[in-house]
Amino acid sequence: MYSVVVLFLGLSLLMYCLFGGADFGAGILEAFTPKRSREKGENLTYQAIGPVWEANHIWLILVVVILFTGFPRVYAEISVALHIPLTLMLVGIVLRGCSFTFRHYDAIHDRSHDYYSRVFVFSSVGTSLFLGVIAGALSLGRITNASTVSFAERFVRPWFNWFSFSVGLFACCIFAFLAAVYLIGEAREVRVRHVLWQQALRANLATVLAGSLVFLAAWLDGFDLVGRLLHHPFGTACLFLATASLPLLWYSLRRSWVILPRFLAGFQVSMILLAWIWIQYPLVVQVADGQNLTLQNTRAPEATLNALGWALLVGSGLILPALFYLLKSFKGDLSWPAEPKHS
Amino acid sequence: MEDLLSARLQMAVSLGFHIIFACIGMVMPFLMAFSHWRWLRTGRKEYLDLTKTWSKGVAIFFATGAVSGTVLSFELGLLWPEFMRHAGPIIGMPFSWEGTAFFIEAIALGLFLYGWNRINRWVHWVTGVIVGISGVASGIFVVAANAWMNSPAGFDWVNGQAINVDPVAAMFNRAWFSQALHMTLAAFVSTCFAVAGIHALLLRRHENHPLHQPALKIALSFGAVAAFLQPISGDISAKSVAERQPAKLAAMEALFETSQPASLVLGGIPDETRQRVDYAIHLPGMLGFLAHGDFNAQVTGLDRIPRDQRPPVLVTHLAFQVMVGCGMLLMALGLAFVVIRWRFKHLLSHRTFLTVVALATPLGFLAVEAGWTVTEVGRQPWVIYGILRTKDALTPMPGLVYPLALFTGLYLVLAGLVTWLMVRQIKALHGSYAPKLTKV
Numbered sequence: 001m002y003s004v005v006v007l008f009l010g011l012s013l014l015m016y017c018l019f020g021g022a023d024f025g026a027g028i029l030e031a032f033t034p035k036r037s038r039e040k041g042e043n044l045t046y047q048a049i050g051p052v053w054e055a056n057h058i059w060l061i062l063v064v065v066i067l068f069t070g071f072p073r074v075y076a077e078i079s080v081a082l083h084i085p086l087t088l089m090l091v092g093i094v095l096r097g098c099s100f101t102f103r104h105y106d107a108i109h110d111r112s113h114d115y116y117s118r119v120f121v122f123s124s125v126g127t128s129l130f131l132g133v134i135a136g137a138l139s140l141g142r143i144t145n146a147s148t149v150s151f152a153e154r155f156v157r158p159w160f161n162w163f164s165f166s167v168g169l170f171a172c173c174i175f176a177f178l179a180a181v182y183l184i185g186e187a188r189e190v191r192v193r194h195v196l197w198q199q200a201l202r203a204n205l206a207t208v209l210a211g212s213l214v215f216l217a218a219w220l221d222g223f224d225l226v227g228r229l230l231h232h233p234f235g236t237a238c239l240f241l242a243t244a245s246l247p248l249l250w251y252s253l254r255r256s257w258v259i260l261p262r263f264l265a266g267f268q269v270s271m272i273l274l275a276w277i278w279i280q281y282p283l284v285v286q287v288a289d290g291q292n293l294t295l296q297n298t299r300a301p302e303a304t305l306n307a308l309g310w311a312l313l314v315g316s317g318l319i320l321p322a323l324f325y326l327l328k329s330f331k332g333d334l335s336w337p338a339e340p341k342h343s
Numbered sequence: 344m345e346d347l348l349s350a351r352l353q354m355a356v357s358l359g360f361h362i363i364f365a366c367i368g369m370v371m372p373f374l375m376a377f378s379h380w381r382w383l384r385t386g387r388k389e390y391l392d393l394t395k396t397w398s399k400g401v402a403i404f405f406a407t408g409a410v411s412g413t414v415l416s417f418e419l420g421l422l423w424p425e426f427m428r429h430a431g432p433i434i435g436m437p438f439s440w441e442g443t444a445f446f447i448e449a450i451a452l453g454l455f456l457y458g459w460n461r462i463n464r465w466v467h468w469v470t471g472v473i474v475g476i477s478g479v480a481s482g483i484f485v486v487a488a489n490a491w492m493n494s495p496a497g498f499d500w501v502n503g504q505a506i507n508v509d510p511v512a513a514m515f516n517r518a519w520f521s522q523a524l525h526m527t528l529a530a531f532v533s534t535c536f537a538v539a540g541i542h543a544l545l546l547r548r549h550e551n552h553p554l555h556q557p558a559l560k561i562a563l564s565f566g567a568v569a570a571f572l573q574p575i576s577g578d579i580s581a582k583s584v585a586e587r588q589p590a591k592l593a594a595m596e597a598l599f600e601t602s603q604p605a606s607l608v609l610g611g612i613p614d615e616t617r618q619r620v621d622y623a624i625h626l627p628g629m630l631g632f633l634a635h636g637d638f639n640a641q642v643t644g645l646d647r648i649p650r651d652q653r654p655p656v657l658v659t660h661l662a663f664q665v666m667v668g669c670g671m672l673l674m675a676l677g678l679a680f681v682v683i684r685w686r687f688k689h690l691l692s693h694r695t696f697l698t699v700v701a702l703a704t705p706l707g708f709l710a711v712e713a714g715w716t717v718t719e720v721g722r723q724p725w726v727i728y729g730i731l732r733t734k735d736a737l738t739p740m741p742g743l744v745y746p747l748a749l750f751t752g753l754y755l756v757l758a759g760l761v762t763w764l765m766v767r768q769i770k771a772l773h774g775s776y777a778p779k780l781t782k783v
Contacts, residue, residue: 052453053406073428080739083740093410102764301432303509307511308435308510315446323450325450325454
C-alpha cells in the first residue's frame with residue numbers, strides 16, 4: 001500500500017499544479033490584461049473555472065491529508081520550519097477564494113467590483129509565489145530542527161533566499177502560461193483568443209527566463225542543482241523533454257491552434273514536476289543538520305498506510321467518475337459557436 | 344501574550360469561524376433541494392426563485408467555508424505539530440474520508456450551481472441532494488476525528504509513542520456516534536432557525552412576500568424536527584461524557600464535590616478558588632438522573648480529579664448553560680411553530696410571531712459556538728485526553744500572537760464582508776420582485 005499512497009501523493013500534487021495552478025494563473029493574467037478586454041477576460045475566467053473552481057483546490061487538501069496521515073513527521077517538520085511562508089500562502093488562499101466568489105456573486109455591480117479584482121490579482125500572485133517558495137525551501141536543504149539556533153536561522157533562512165524565491169517566480173510564470181493556454185479554448189471571440197495567444201507566448205517566454213533564473217539562484221545560494229540533475233538521468237530526461245517541446249508549442253501558438261498547445265502545456269508542467277519529484281524521491285525535506293526526511297523513514301505504520309491506501313482507492317472510484325462528469329458537462333465544447341472561424 | 348494562549352485562541356477563532364460556514368454548507372443544500380423538488384413537482388415559480396436565491400447564498404458560504412477549512416488543515420500542523428505527529432497516523436482515516444466526501448461535495452456543487460438548463464433537471468436535482476449528503480458525511484468524519492481526541496482509541500501508548508495503531512478502532516471510538524449525532528442535529532437547528540429568522544425579518548418589512556413565506560415554512564419545519572431530536576441526542580452525549588470524561592462533566596455542571604445524590608446546578612457563577620457556585624439554582628438528584636439515569640447515583644466531582652488535570656470550570660460551565668438555554672428556547676419556538684401550523688395558520692404571518700422568529704436568528708449558532716467551547720475547553724489540559732497535554736503539542740515557533748492577530752483580523756473582515764454581501768443579495772432580490780409586491 002505504501003506505493004499506492006505515494007502514487008496518490010504525487011498524483012494529487014500534479015493535479016493541483018495543473019488545475020489549481022491554472023486557476024492561480026488566471027488571476028495572474030488579469031494583471032496583464034489590457035483594460036478594454038478586461039471585462040471579457042473576467043467573464044471568461046468565470047465560465048472556465050467557475051464550475052470546477054472548488055474541485056480544483058481540493059487536491060491541495062488531499063496532499064495535506066496524505067502527508068499528515070501517511071508521513072506525519074514530514075508534515076510536522078515542514079509546518080514548524082516553514083511556518084511563515086505557509087501562513088502567508090494560507091492568507092493568499094483565503095483572500096483569493098473569497099474575492100473570486102464574492103466578485104461573481106455580489107448582486108450589485110459597483111466600485112467594490114474593482115476591489116475584489118485587485119485582491120484577486122494580488123492574492124493569486126502571492127499564493128503562487130509562496131507555493132513555489134515552499135517547494136524551493138524543501139529542496140534547498142537549509143531546514144534545521146535544532147532548537148539551539150537563532151530565530152532567523154531556524155524560521156527565516158530556510159526559505160528567505162534567492163533560490164526559493166526564484167522557484168516562486170517560476171511558479172507564477174508557469175501558472176500564468178498554463179492559464180492562458182487553457183483559456184484559449186474557452187474563449188468564444190476571436191479578439192479574446194488573440195489576446196490569449198499573445199499572453200500565452202509571453203508567459204511562456206517569462207517561464208523560460210524564470211527557469212534560467214532558478215539555475216542562477218541555485219548557484220548564488222551554493223546549491224548544486226546541475227549536479228543533482230546529472231545524478232538523476234530520468235529527471236534530466238523529463239526536463240529535456242519539457243524544453244524540447246517548446247519550439248512545437250511556439251509553432252502551434254503562432255498557428256493559432258487550440259488543442260495541441262493545451263496538451264503541450266499540460267505535458268511541460270507534468271514533466272517539470274516529475275523531474276522535481278524524481279530528483280527528490282524518496283527525499284521530501286533536505287535537512288541541514290541531521291537526518292533528511294524521506295518518504296521511507298517517516299512512513300506511518302502499515303495499518304495506517306493500508307487504511308489510507310484503501311480510502312484513496314475507493315475514494316477515487318467515487319471521485320473520478322464524478323469529476324469526469326463535471327468536466328464533460330462544462331468543458332466538452334472547444335468550438336466557435338458565436339462567430340465563424342477566422343484564421 | 345503567552346504562545347500557548349495565542350495558539351489556542353487562533354485555533355478557537357479559526358474553528359469558531361469555520362464551524363458556521365460548515366453548518367450552513369451541510370444544511371442549506373437540503374433546504375434548497377426541498378424547494379427545488381417542490382418546483383419540479385408543482386412548477387410554481389416562487390420555488391424556483393427561492394432555490395436560486397438560496398443557492399447564491401450557499402455559493403458564498405461554501406467558498407468561505409472551503410478556504411477556512413483549508414486553513415484549518417494546515418493550522419493543525421502550524422500550531423500543534425507534536426499532536427499531529429502522534430495523531431496523524433491514528434486519525435488520518437476519518438480525515439481521508441472527509442477529504443473524499445468534501446471532494447464529491449465540491450464537484451456536486453459545481454454541477455448544481457452551473458447546471459441550470461445544462462443538465463437533465465432531475466439529475467440536476469440529485470446533484471443538489473448529493474451536495475447535502477456529502478456535506479453531512481464530511482462533517483461526521485471531522486467530528487469523529489475530534490471525538491477521538493476526547494476518547495482516544497486504536498493504539499497503545501508506550502514510552503510516549505503510539506504503537507499497534509488500528510485506524511478503524513480509532514475512527515469508531517466511543518465518542519464518535521454521540522458527538523456526530525449531536526453536531527449534525529446542531530447544524531440543522533442553527534442553520535434552519537437562522538434562515539427562518541432572516542426570512543421572518545424580511546416578511547415583517549414586506550408582508551406576504553411570495554418568496555419569504557414558503558422559505559419561512561420550509562426552514563422552520565426542518566428546524567423544528569431537529570430541535571425536538573436534539574435533547575435526545577444531548578442526553579446520549581451527557582451519559583457518554585459522564586462515563587468517559589468525568590472531569591469534563593464535572594466542569595460542565597460546576598460540580599466541585601463528588602455527591603450522591605447529585606443536584607443539577609442551573610446557571611450561577613462558579614468560583615474556582617473558593618470551590619463553590621454563586622447565584623445558582625440547585626435541582627436535587629437531577630444530575631445523577633441526567634448523567635447515569637438514576638436520581639440516587641453518585642456523580643464524580645472535581646475533587647476526585649488531580650489539580651493539574653482539571654479543566655477551567657467557569658468557561659465550561661457558562662458555555663454549557665448558554666448552549667442548553669439556547670437549545671431550549673429554540674425547541675419552544677419549534678413547538679410553537681408546529682402548533683400554529685396545525686391549528687392557527689393565520690398566526691404564521693402575525694407580526695409578533697415573525698418578531699420572535701427574527702429575534703431567534705442567532706440563537707442556534709450561539710448554541711453551536713457554546714457547545715464547541717464546552718467540548719474543547721472541557722477537554723483541557725489535554726489535547727489527546729489522558730495521553731498528551733495541549734502545552735506539549737505546541738509548535739516551537741515563537742511570536743504566535745502575530746499569526747493570531749493576522750487571522751483574527753482576516754476573519755473579522757470576511758465575516759463583515761459576507762454579511763454585507765447577504766444584505767446586497769436581499770436588496771437586489773427585492774429590487775427584482777418589487778412589481779409583484781405591489782399587486783399582493
